[in-house]
Amino acid sequence: xxxxxxRPPLQYAPWLDIARQEVGQKEVVGxxxxxRILAYHATTTLKxxxxxxxxxxxxxxxxxxxAGIKGTDSAAAKSWVHWGVPSGPVPGAITVICSSKAxxxxxxxxxxxxxxxxxxxxxxxxxxxxxxxxxVKESSFPKKSWTLLGLRWPESTNQ
Numbered sequence: 008x009x010x011x012x013x014r015p016p017l018q019y020a021p022w023l024d025i026a027r028q029e030v031g032q033k034e035v036v037g038x039x040x041x042x043r044i045l046a047y048h049a050t051t052t053l054k055x056x057x058x059x060x061x062x063x064x065x066x067x068x069x070x071x072x073x074a075g076i077k078g079t080d081s082a083a084a085k086s087w088v089h090w091g092v093p094s095g096p097v098p099g100a101i102t103v104i105c106s107s108k109a110x111x112x113x114x115x116x117x118x119x120x121x122x123x124x125x126x127x128x129x130x131x132x133x134x135x136x137x138x139x140x141x142x143v144k145e146s147s148f149p150k151k152s153w154t155l156l157g158l159r160w161p162e163s164t165n166q
Contacts, residue, residue: 020099022074023123026135026143029070033142034058047137053082063121066137067101070123076161084119087159094160096127102134103156104148120148124158 032043035058044058047065050072055062064086068078079086087103094100102124105117122136131147132155139146 023099084121
């Protein structure tokens with residue numbers, strides 16, 4: 008069992024495999040837009056039409072949809088805080104973090120970010136997500152500047 012006695016109903020996160028296949032997708036500099044990022048956006052009600060609009064939540068939504076799981080339909084990172092069921096710090100958990108530092112607010116105007124947990128250490132959250140340095144990649148977020156808002160897991164794969 009995980010440290011907070013919450014066990015996700017699934018032990019395997021197929022969406023994490025899907026997300027890993029997207030590593031390297033990135034924003035296009037200039038007037039062009041990456042069509043793959045536009046596909047991520049299409050899974051939310053915002054349906055943004057450019058790759059400059061914050062897209063971390065769109066990426067999570069797209070990955071879950073590919074795995075047959077309904078997300079929040081929202082482009083807002085904080086929309087995942089109450090989605091699904093609480094989870095412990097297990098690989099693949101949908102992880103919502105928030106920065107209090109203005110310098111880290113490049114992800115969104117709210118300072119919130121969402122991605123898939125790879126690992127939690129005593130000092131960092133390691134997430135695989137979209138819009139991390141304008142691309143899909145793994146990044147470390149130091150706990151001294153990022154607060155955990157929630158770890159979530161789908162209620163079932165039949166949503």
